[in-house]
Amino acid sequence: MKALVYGGPGVKSWTDVPDPVIVNPTDAIVQVDTTTICGTDLHILGGDVPAVQVGRILGHEGVGTITEVGASVTNFTVGDRVIISCIKSCGHCTNCTAGLFSHCLGDEGQSGIGWIFGHLIDGTQADYVRVPYADNSLHKLPDGVSDAEAVMLSDILPTGFEIGVQYGQVKPGDVVAVIGAGPVGLAAMATVGLYGAATVIAIDLDQNRLEQAREFGATDTVLSGAADWKERVLALTDGSGVDVAIEAVGIPQTFTMATEIVRPGGHVANVGVHGKPVELHLETLWIQNINISMGLVNANTTPMLLKLVAQKKIPADKLATHHFTFDQMLDAYDTFGRAAETKALKVVITRS
Numbered sequence: 091m092k093a094l095v096y097g098g099p100g101v102k103s104w105t106d107v108p109d110p111v112i113v114n115p116t117d118a119i120v121q122v123d124t125t126t127i128c129g130t131d132l133h134i135l136g137g138d139v140p141a142v143q144v145g146r147i148l149g150h151e152g153v154g155t156i157t158e159v160g161a162s163v164t165n166f167t168v169g170d171r172v173i174i175s176c177i178k179s180c181g182h183c184t185n186c187t188a189g190l191f192s193h194c195l196g197d198e199g200q201s202g203i204g205w206i207f208g209h210l211i212d213g214t215q216a217d218y219v220r221v222p223y224a225d226n227s228l229h230k231l232p233d234g235v236s237d238a239e240a241v242m243l244s245d246i247l248p249t250g251f252e253i254g255v256q257y258g259q260v261k262p263g264d265v266v267a268v269i270g271a272g273p274v275g276l277a278a279m280a281t282v283g284l285y286g287a288a289t290v291i292a293i294d295l296d297q298n299r300l301e302q303a304r305e306f307g308a309t310d311t312v313l314s315g316a317a318d319w320k321e322r323v324l325a326l327t328d329g330s331g332v333d334v335a336i337e338a339v340g341i342p343q344t345f346t347m348a349t350e351i352v353r354p355g356g357h358v359a360n361v362g363v364h365g366k367p368v369e370l371h372l373e374t375l376w377i378q379n380i381n382i383s384m385g386l387v388n389a390n391t392t393p394m395l396l397k398l399v400a401q402k403k404i405p406a407d408k409l410a411t412h413h414f415t416f417d418q419m420l421d422a423y424d425t426f427g428r429a430a431e432t433k434a435l436k437v438v439i440t441r442s
């Protein structure tokens with residue numbers, strides 16, 4: 091089969107590799123029909139994720155058709171169309187029973203971490219993928235949901251919702267700022283209304299992304315580079331700051347920005363994956379009773395989000411801006427890697 095193989099920092103190829111086979115009775119093999127590329131894949135190619143070994147097939151998002159199931163898989167059969175969650179879950183370890191699938195202790199990858207596709211085991215940017223713990227790591231794709239919509243449920247939508255909106259404890263009437271209007275920040279904006287946010291402020295350096303943010307629920311936009319960006323944000327509140335600041339970039343500057351606009355007693359929900367330490371000004375934050383949260387997505391809300399996507403209550407389709415076929419995988423990477431120029435949000439790559 092063909093797959094996108096990591097060859098070390100800066101090196102990737104769309105090349106022939108052996109087909110995956112069932113290793114454990116809880117596995118399924120899925121023919122990938124649609125996949126996409128995540129900023130994390132670019133981080134891996136940048137050499138920022140040393141756990142990824144040379145030869146690894148990348149990708150942790152996908153929609154496909156089951157071609158084989160292990161002997162103990164009971165929830166799925168050959169021919170089922172499924173969404174592959176970016177988080178595998180054994181379903182019965184202490185962390186899984188607590189809903190913390192991101193720290194599933196199931197021994198695949200021997201890591202105690204739920205994100206293993208395209209990280210510790212081969213991923214979804216391939217003709218076929220082996221899915222461990224298939225019963226708990228796949229979701230049946232209902233009629234009426236397109237592959238392009240469904241692939242946003244592998245990672246982007248649950249990440250923005252769980253780590254941004256839920257961890258940020260958004261409440262009805264809140265003023266919520268989302269720093270970073272990439273796919274993850276947009277997913278937070280698209281779901282923050284579920285908890286009744288009144289004002290949703292998108293903050294980004296890129297004017298095009300700010301314009302797109304309005305399609306996903308932003309009521310106001312603020313250009314991050316502007317000298318008066320903070321005054322502009324505060325002017326949209328009662329003057330004391332936002333109730334919830336969601337950080338969806340992953341650099342020290344934007345984490346600091348989040349702490350600078352949150353009101354006393356408010357929440358900073360960090361979603362971004364940071365490659366460098368951030369400065370945490372406890373000396374000023376402690377007396378403002380600020381709550382700070384962070385985490386790896388659990389993907390435990392995917393079934394609920396899938397219902398809302400099916401009802402067209404979340405505009406998942408609008409995240410799919412560019413379309414490619416599998417044999418154009420390297421072009422898709424190029425387009426996604428130049429998102430500021432190409433205006434790409436998510437590139438959708440489909441079996442031809």
Ligand code: NAD
Nearest residue numbers: 129270271272273274294295314338339340362363386387
């Ligand atoms: P992205 O790179 O597509 O989007 C980031 C956005 O931030 C861009 O629009 C960019 O213009 C903007 N930006 C950059 N510098 C800025 C600044 N100084 N001020 C304001 N905006 C700025 O990334 P994405 O795919 O949307 O992902 C966002 C983050 O979420 C990444 O760090 C990613 O690794 C992380 N992530 C976390 C999880 C999790 O489980 N916690 C899961 C998936 C992704």
Ligand code: ZN
Nearest residue numbers: 180183186194
């Ligand atoms: Zn588990």
